[in-house]
Amino acid sequence: MSPLRNKRVTRQKQLVYDCVIDRKDHPSANEVFVDLQNTGIGLATVYRQLSAMVDEGILKSFEHSGQIRYDRLVTQHAHFVCTVCDKIWDVDLPEDILLMTPNVSDIDVEGLELTWKGICKACK
């Protein structure tokens, strides 16, 4: 791979990454693509960069309403979902919630997903 090509890949990755970080609302690949339209980056590239960053542990992804959404926060946290606009915000998880981890034999707990639902400021 030529250095030039490397450079371009890095720039695309940076654009996609910055978009997810700036939005704070867990965008889908398509929303990232729409935001970056004037940069000329293609939808397939957006998908590829996002999934590469999930593989590298830089971003997290999860499914919401049948869509993959991308998360800039890779540590354990809860979400608030607006039931009107479907935007998702990060919320702190109470530390003592881990005390509620089920103590059942023969299972391995891998994590916790907690989502609060409501109506955001913009939709009220």
Ligand SMILES: [Zn+2]
């Ligand atoms: Zn809303």
Ligand SMILES: [Zn+2]
């Ligand atoms: Zn999140």
